[in-house]
Amino acid sequence: MKRRTLLAACAATAAAWPACQALAQGYPERAVKLYQGFAPGGNADAIARAVGVEMGKAFGQPIVVEAQPGAGGTIAAATVARAKPDGYTLLLATGGHAVAGALYNALPYKTVADFEAVSTVTYFPFLIVVNAGSKAQGLAEILASAKAAPGTVAYGTAGIGSTHHLAGELLTKMAGVSMMHVPYRGDAASVTALLGGEVPFIIAPPTAVLSNIQAGKLRAVATTGPQRWPGLPKVPTVAEQGVAGYDVRSWAGILAPAGTPRPIVDRLNAEALHALQAPSVRQRLEDMGGEARGSTPEEMKALVARELEKWTQVVADAKIPRQ
Structure with a gap:
């Protein structure tokens, strides 16, 4: 049976299961491409490389990380959604995968249905951060100010439609307050704005603010x-x-x-979970503010579906224009 025909049969019928298992046993026979949708050298790139290198050791074949930045990670996701389903083209998806599904009107793929989940790799929170000289000692004071003067308390994020932005919108909804969102072009710009006093607080990942917190220039008041x-x-x-x-x-x-x-998904899952046990991988993820945590394919697929539903509701409630 030709490889392409076998792949189709594996997806369609249990009768091909023995042949599928044989296919998985010989997998991979060449390098595997792991796409990530953000700039080289960023968090997503570093996560992909840390896990990919370790998985490649077990496979005996390299996992080559390829950056395909743009449009909130959707360009890379579209590349993988269109690829041959043979295990040689993978996506390092981030939380932005579900956010994009909630925010974009006409993606060339379905956020959940067009992918097979393999495993989660890491989770990390955001931090709510103020200038070191701020009078606010905690989040309660910020929310109290927002209740006293609706729509006047501003917060900065990495941009409209970013997970940071939606985290802020969810906070205002759940806290019953109104605040003004100020979008910047990335985390670095929002940090600069906070240091310069343009906004009273920002929402950002730990990696973007930790050095300034350690230097005494910024102060975290909450973790999300x-x-x-x-x-x-x-x-x-x-x-x-x-x-x-x-x-x-x-x-x-x-x-x-x-x-x-x-069988190929199961092999990928097993090696991803094994990679996450490596001390070097765990340390690298912790250095980026994350927690190494794998999952079953079913657990990850359910996570993406839940996140898509949550952010779709937040986008609708906040009346954020769909792109």
């Missing part, structure tokens, strides 16, 4: 995850400060094109 971030264990969560149930974390995980045979 369900537990305190180990990197700043004294900083309480948003939920601890009166917004019960608030939980916003970004994540990264591996996706394959829909129709990739389950």
Whole structure:
């Protein structure tokens, strides 16, 4: 049976299962491409390389990370969605994958249905950060100011439609306040704005602000995850400060094109989980503010579906124009 025909049969019928398993046993026979949709050298690139190198050791074939930046990661996602489902083209998806599905009107792929989930790789929270000279000692004071003067308290993020932005919109909804969003061109620009006093606080990932926090220039007043971030264990969560149930974390995980045979997905999943146990990989992810955490394919697919539903509702509630 030709390889292309076998791949189709694997996706369509259980009768081809023995042949599919044989295919998976010989996989991979060549290098695997792992696309990521952001600039080289950024968080997504570093995550892909850390996990990909370790998986490549087990495979005996390299996993080549290829950056295809642009449009919030959707260009890379479209490339993988259109690729042959043979396990040789993968996507390092981030939380922005679900955000894009909520924000863009006409993506050339379906956020959930056009991919096979492999495993999550890491989760990391955002930090709510003020200037070191700010009078606000906690989030409660910021929210109190916003209640007293609706629409006047501003916050900065990396841009309209970013996960940071939607995290802010969800906060205003759950806290019952109105605040003004100020978008910047990336995290570096929002940090510069905060240091310069343009906005009273920003929402940003740990990697973008930690050096300035350590230097005493900025101060974190809250973390957006369900537990305190180990990197700043004294900083309480948003939920601890009166917004019960608030939980916003970004994540990264591996996706394959829909129709990739389950034995290949299972092999990828096993090697991803094994890679996440490597001390060097765990340390690299922790250095970026993340927590190494794998999953089953089913758990990751459910995560993407939940995130898509959540952010679709936030976009609608905040009346953010769909792109």
